[in-house]
Amino acid sequence: MSLPHNSNFIKCSTCSLKGFCLPMMLSHSDIDRLDNIIQRNKLLEKGTKVYSIGDKFTHIYAIRSGYLKSYSISDSGEEQITGFHLPGEIVGLEGINTGSHVGFSETLVPSHLCAIPYDKLDNLNSKIDGLRQQLFKIMSQEITHNHELMLMLNQKNADEKIATFLLSLSVRESLGKGLTTQFVLPMTRTDIANYLGLALETVSRIIGKLIKQDVISVDHRQVTINKVNILSELAGTSCHFVDPNQHN
Amino acid sequence: MSLPHNSNFIKCSTCSLKGFCLPMMLSHSDIDRLDNIIQRNKLLEKGTKVYSIGDKFTHIYAIRSGYLKSYSISDSGEEQITGFHLPGEIVGLEGINTGSHVGFSETLVPSHLCAIPYDKLDNLNSKIDGLRQQLFKIMSQEITHNHELMLMLNQKNADEKIATFLLSLSVRESLGKGLTTQFVLPMTRTDIANYLGLALETVSRIIGKLIKQDVISVDHRQVTINKVNILSELAGTSCHFVDPNQHN
DNA sequence: CGGGCGCTTGAACAGGGTCAACATCCGTGG
DNA sequence: CCACGGATGTTGACCCTGTTCAAGCGCCCG
Numbered sequence: 001m002s003l004p005h006n007s008n009f010i011k012c013s014t015c016s017l018k019g020f021c022l023p024m025m026l027s028h029s030d031i032d033r034l035d036n037i038i039q040r041n042k043l044l045e046k047g048t049k050v051y052s053i054g055d056k057f058t059h060i061y062a063i064r065s066g067y068l069k070s071y072s073i074s075d076s077g078e079e080q081i082t083g084f085h086l087p088g089e090i091v092g093l094e095g096i097n098t099g100s101h102v103g104f105s106e107t108l109v110p111s112h113l114c115a116i117p118y119d120k121l122d123n124l125n126s127k128i129d130g131l132r133q134q135l136f137k138i139m140s141q142e143i144t145h146n147h148e149l150m151l152m153l154n155q156k157n158a159d160e161k162i163a164t165f166l167l168s169l170s171v172r173e174s175l176g177k178g179l180t181t182q183f184v185l186p187m188t189r190t191d192i193a194n195y196l197g198l199a200l201e202t203v204s205r206i207i208g209k210l211i212k213q214d215v216i217s218v219d220h221r222q223v224t225i226n227k228v229n230i231l232s233e234l235a236g237t238s239c240h241f242v243d244p245n246q247h248n
Numbered sequence: 249m250s251l252p253h254n255s256n257f258i259k260c261s262t263c264s265l266k267g268f269c270l271p272m273m274l275s276h277s278d279i280d281r282l283d284n285i286i287q288r289n290k291l292l293e294k295g296t297k298v299y300s301i302g303d304k305f306t307h308i309y310a311i312r313s314g315y316l317k318s319y320s321i322s323d324s325g326e327e328q329i330t331g332f333h334l335p336g337e338i339v340g341l342e343g344i345n346t347g348s349h350v351g352f353s354e355t356l357v358p359s360h361l362c363a364i365p366y367d368k369l370d371n372l373n374s375k376i377d378g379l380r381q382q383l384f385k386i387m388s389q390e391i392t393h394n395h396e397l398m399l400m401l402n403q404k405n406a407d408e409k410i411a412t413f414l415l416s417l418s419v420r421e422s423l424g425k426g427l428t429t430q431f432v433l434p435m436t437r438t439d440i441a442n443y444l445g446l447a448l449e450t451v452s453r454i455i456g457k458l459i460k461q462d463v464i465s466v467d468h469r470q471v472t473i474n475k476v477n478i479l480s481e482l483a484g485t486s487c488h489f490v491d492p493n494q495h496n
Numbered sequence: 497c498g499g500g501c502g503c504t505t506g507a508a509c510a511g512g513g514t515c516a517a518c519a520t521c522c523g524t525g526g
Numbered sequence: 527c528c529a530c531g532g533a534t535g536t537t538g539a540c541c542c543t544g545t546t547c548a549a550g551c552g553c554c555c556g
Binding site: 188189190200201203204205208 | 533534536537
C-alpha cells in the first residue's frame with residue numbers, strides 16, 4: 001500500500017508514519033496516546049515473515065526502515081505479489097476483515113517495523129476523531145491505488161509496465177518529496193515479473209533495452225534513472241509520478 | 249467491491265445492507281441510529297451517474313436493488329472499469345481519501361440506492377464500536393478482493409478469466425446464499441472486456457465457445473449455467489465461488 | 497425504415513510467453 | 527584462497543494466445 005505522497009506529516013516520536021499522524025488532525029497529547037500503544041520491534045533480518053497466511057490478525061505494521069513484499073497464494077498454489085512496501089507505508093490491513101491474515105508479508109532487506117496492536121488502535125479510534133479519519137483515508141487510498149494498478153495491468157504493455165514500476169519506486173523512495181534518480185531494487189526479477197504480470201525473461205529484456213538506450217543505468221541492484229522524461233513518456237501520460245520540478 | 253458472502257445479516261429497516269449491520273455487533277437502538285441518517289433515494293434510471301470524477305465526496309452508497317459499474321479514467325483518457333456492484337454492496341469509499349471522487353459510478357439498470365452522509369456516519373463511528381469495526385472490515389475486504397483480482401488479471405488466461413467472472417457474478421447474484429445458475433449480464437461485452445483486460449472480440453469468442461460446449465446458455469443477456477463443475481474447473485481450482493452443495 | 501450500437505465471426509499479425517543455453521553472482525566449504 | 531553449486535539474470539529462437547482489422551448480422555429506438 002502506498003500512503004499519500006503529498007501529505008504533510010510529522011515524525012511520530014521515534015516512529016515515522018507518513019500520513020498517519022497528520023499535524024492538522026492530531027494534538028500532541030493524541031500523538032502521545034498513539035505513540036504509547038506502538039511497539040517498536042527489533043531489526044528483522046532479510047527474509048523474515050512479518051505475518052503468514054492463516055496467522056491470527058493482531059497488529060498492523062508501519063515500516064520505519066527497510067523493504068517488504070506482500071503476496072498471497074491461490075488455492076492452486078500460485079503466488080501473486082500484491083505489493084512492495086517502503087518506509088512510511090503500512091501493511092497488514094487485509095487481515096481486518098476475517099481476523100486472520102489472508103496473505104504473507106516478508107522483509108526483502110533488514111527492516112525496522114512498528115507493530116500497532118489493532119485492538120488498542122480500535123479503542124483509540126473511538127476516542128480520537130482525527131486518527132480514525134486518517135485510518136479510513138489510508139484504507140481508501142489503498143483502494144484507489146489498487147484501481148490504478150488494475151488500469152496498469154489491464155491496459156499497459158510490457159514496456160509501459162516496467163517504466164511505470166520504476167518511476168513509482170523512484171517516487172516512493174524519496175518519501176513523497178519529488179523523485180529519486182538513484183535507488184535500489186531489492187526484489188528479484190522474478191518478483192517484479194510476478195507483480196507486473198510478465199515473464200521474468202520479458203522483465204530482463206526490457207530492462208536491458210532501457211539500459212542500451214541509456215534511459216537507466218543498472219549496477220547490480222542499484223538503478224539510476226538517466227532520462228526521467230523518456231521514462232515518463234514510456235510509462236504513459238497517465239503517470240502520476242513525474243515531479244514537475246524535474247526537467248532533465 | 250464485494251461484501252462477505254458468508255456473513256449473517258439482518259435487514260436494516262427498509263435498507264438491506266448485507267454485512268453492514270451485523271446482528272452480533274449492533275443493538276436495535278444502534279441500528280435505528282444508523283437508519284436515521286440513511287437517505288433513501290428514488291429510483292435512478294439506467295445510465296444515471298451516482299457520482300463523477302472530481303465530485304465532492306459527501307456520501308457513500310449502499311445498493312438496494314439494481315446494478316452499478318464503477319470506472320476511472322487515466323490521464324490519457326483510457327477508461328478502466330474497476331468493478332460491478334450488486335445489491336448489498338457499497339460504492340464510493342474511494343472518495344474518502346482526498347475528499348473528492350476519483351472515479352465514476354453509474355447505474356447499468358434502474359437502481360435503488362441508499363445514500364449515507366459520510367460526516368454523519370463518521371460521527372456514529374466514534375460512538376458505535378460495532379459500526380466502525382464493520383466499516384473497517386468492509387474496506388479491508390475490498391483490499392483483499394483487489395488482491396484476488398490482481399491474481400486473476402496477472403495469472404489467468406482468457407478462458408479462466410471469463411469462467412471466473414461468470415461464477416463470481418453467479419455467486420454474488422444469489423446474495424451469498426450459494427450460487428444462482430440463472431442471472432442477467434446487464435453490462436456490455438465491451439464492459440466485460442475492459443474489466444478483464446481482454447479484447448471484446450475475445451470475450452465474444454469465449455462466451456461463444458462456452459455456449460457451443462453447452463457449459464452455459466445465453467438468451468439475450470440472460471445467462472444460464474448448465475455445467476457448474478466444468479465452469480469451476482475452467483476458472484481454476486482457485487475459485488472461491490463453488491457451492492459445496494452443488495453437484496451438477 | 498434506417499441508422500447506430502452491440503455482438504459475432506474470420507483471417508492475419510504481433511507481443512510476449514516458453515524453452516533452452518549460458519553467464520554471473522554469492523555463499524559455503526574444502 | 528579458490529572451487530563448487532545453486533540461485534539469479536541474460537539472451538536467443540520459436541511459437542501461441544489473444545489482439546487487430548475487417549466484414550456482416552440482429553436488434554432496438556427514433
